[in-house]
Amino acid sequence: MGFKIGLLGLGTVGTGTVQILLNPSQRHPLVQELELYRVGVRSLEKSRAIDLPPSIITTDLDAIVTDPDIDIVVEVMGGLEPARLLILKAIAHGKHVVTANKAAIARYGAEIFTAAEKAGVYVLLEAAVGGGIPVIEPLKQSLCANRLHTVTGIINGTTNYILTRMQTEGGDFASILADAQRLGYAEADPTADVDGLDAADKIAILASLAFGGRIKLPDVHCEGIRQVSAADIAYAEKLGFVIKLLAVAKREDLTTETPTTETATLQVRVHPTLVHTSHPLASVNGVYNAIVIEGEPIGQVMFFGPGAGAGPTASAVVADILNIAAILKVERGAATRSNGQPLLDPLLACSHQDYCTIAPMSDLVTRFYVRFLTRDFPGVIGKLGTCFGNHNVSLESIVQTGLRDDLAEIVVVTHHVREGNFRTALDEIRVMEAVSSIASTLRVL
Ligand SMILES: NC(=O)C1=CN([C@@H]2O[C@H](COP(=O)(O)OP(=O)(O)OC[C@H]3O[C@@H](n4cnc5c(N)ncnc54)[C@H](OP(=O)(O)O)[C@@H]3O)[C@@H](O)[C@H]2O)C=CC1
Ligand SMILES: N[C@@H](CC=O)C(=O)O
Numbered sequence: 001m002g003f004k005i006g007l008l009g010l011g012t013v014g015t016g017t018v019q020i021l022l023n024p025s026q027r028h029p030l031v032q033e034l035e036l037y038r039v040g041v042r043s044l045e046k047s048r049a050i051d052l053p054p055s056i057i058t059t060d061l062d063a064i065v066t067d068p069d070i071d072i073v074v075e076v077m078g079g080l081e082p083a084r085l086l087i088l089k090a091i092a093h094g095k096h097v098v099t100a101n102k103a104a105i106a107r108y109g110a111e112i113f114t115a116a117e118k119a120g121v122y123v124l125l126e127a128a129v130g131g132g133i134p135v136i137e138p139l140k141q142s143l144c145a146n147r148l149h150t151v152t153g154i155i156n157g158t159t160n161y162i163l164t165r166m167q168t169e170g171g172d173f174a175s176i177l178a179d180a181q182r183l184g185y186a187e188a189d190p191t192a193d194v195d196g197l198d199a200a201d202k203i204a205i206l207a208s209l210a211f212g213g214r215i216k217l218p219d220v221h222c223e224g225i226r227q228v229s230a231a232d233i234a235y236a237e238k239l240g241f242v243i244k245l246l247a248v249a250k251r252e253d254l255t256t257e258t259p260t261t262e263t264a265t266l267q268v269r270v271h272p273t274l275v276h277t278s279h280p281l282a283s284v285n286g287v288y289n290a291i292v293i294e295g296e297p298i299g300q301v302m303f304f305g306p307g308a309g310a311g312p313t314a315s316a317v318v319a320d321i322l323n324i325a326a327i328l329k330v331e332r333g334a335a336t337r338s339n340g341q342p343l344l345d346p347l348l349a350c351s352h353q354d355y356c357t358i359a360p361m362s363d364l365v366t367r368f369y370v371r372f373l374t375r376d377f378p379g380v381i382g383k384l385g386t387c388f389g390n391h392n393v394s395l396e397s398i399v400q401t402g403l404r405d406d407l408a409e410i411v412v413v414t415h416h417v418r419e420g421n422f423r424t425a426l427d428e429i430r431v432m433e434a435v436s437s438i439a440s441t442l443r444v445l
């Protein structure tokens with residue numbers, strides 16, 4: 001018996017989610033057990049990027065969240081209302097919920113999670129922060145043994161795109177914003193992005209998870225990037241900095257022996273910040289996001305990746321769905337298995353039976369760097385080039401870099417070539433009279 005999904009919204013993220021659900025091949029086997037059961041939209045007339053049976057699409061979203069057959073409601077419609085009401089109604093009807101809606105969670109998280117706890121259902125939100133970057137689950141699970149003290153992120157792709165272009169092209173804010181809108185990165189109303197409100201919603205969620213308490217959104221200090229000028233960016237560059245819109249959540253009391261949530265004082269803020277070019281966040285450019293999390297004893301970890309977009313965001317949405325489906329599978333298995341064998345969580349347990357086929361290194365296609373030491377005979381470079389050519393190894397460059405111990409040093413960089421061909425050529429070169437040694441061979445990324 002599969003797990004029935006009720007999807008609220010078939011826009012960017014909803015479409016990406018459907019594309020994964022309908023193409024389970026080579027994904028986790030549990031994806032095959034997810035059934036797209038109903039899809040709720042605003043308009044039935046709108047043309048869609050994917051073909052779905054008309055019978056499963058509806059404008060009656062209430063009917064989805066109350067449908068007794070549906071196990072998991074996926075809210076990717078966005079906005080505050082009716083999203084909030086639909087999430088609450090789904091919870092009241094015993095549905096687990098997956099949402100990408102940072103705006104609703106940052107404002108109504110307390111109400112939603114209280115209701116979920118009462119109803120005994122999960123509300124998961126990996127897609128709400130950092131899009132496809134796994135950051136919510138690591139905060140809840142992988143990092144949970146740590147005392148975390150700082151979360152610092154570039155968590156709005158639109159503003160990072162604008163600042164990156166201002167940095168690289170010296171353009172001004174207004175014209176690049178117009179480009180970002182034309183390219184579909186910034187929304188028609190870009191206020192939430194450029195004024196830092198979207199990042200504020202996200203850092204409130206991260207702070208809440210990192211520090212184990214609720215955050216009131218109005219307490220988050222929030223400045224956007226409208227006032228950042230080309231002149232500021234140029235001066236910052238001269239001083240060795242780039243300007244980034246950073247979202248920061250910091251806990252100050254970790255010097256005490258036993259810090260507690262009650263005594264913790266947090267800073268939670270969003271503002272344009274000069275970041276030294278040597279800092280890992282300085283090289284996070286374009287629409288990419290990254291989050292640096294610091295704590296004891298882990299030290300510092302950084303999560304980097306695509307913070308938005310259909311595919312990346314859907315990756316996070318479906319991961320949440322699978323987490324819930326895995327729990328339901330264990331619950332159902334525990335109730336139905338009669339052979340006495342316990343059913344393990346399919347995402348945590350290893351169920352592999354077969355060995356993978358590993359390609360031999362000789363089939364690898366890569367670039368190579370190789371350094372030869374040769375006697376300084378005329379025509380050596382030509383001989384090397386001819387031998388590589390005979391074996392279909394195309395060269396990007398071949399240069400004599402100088403003399404070392406009376407031997408000529410020749411450095412070759414290849415184009416992408418088959419490793420087997422390259423090695424055969426090297427075997428021939430190694431025994432050439434002019435060649436003293438092959439001093440080093442490295443692969444080039
Ligand atoms: N886009 C992204 O890259 C990311 C988005 N998110 C979040 O994901 C959520 C969805 O975003 P996105 O996919 O971009 O949004 P879109 O605007 O592309 O899609 C919204 C979908 O919801 C439907 N919808 C909206 N309001 C209603 C309503 N009142 N009744 C019925 N259907 C409704 C729309 O229906 P119709 O198609 O008929 O208009 C549409 O299918 C938001 O919370 C957003 O913040 C999070 C991370 C990244
Ligand atoms: N508008 C957001 C999209 C995802 O949350 C952004 O620009 O990062």
Ligand code: NA
Nearest residue numbers: 126129131133
């Ligand atoms: Na995420």
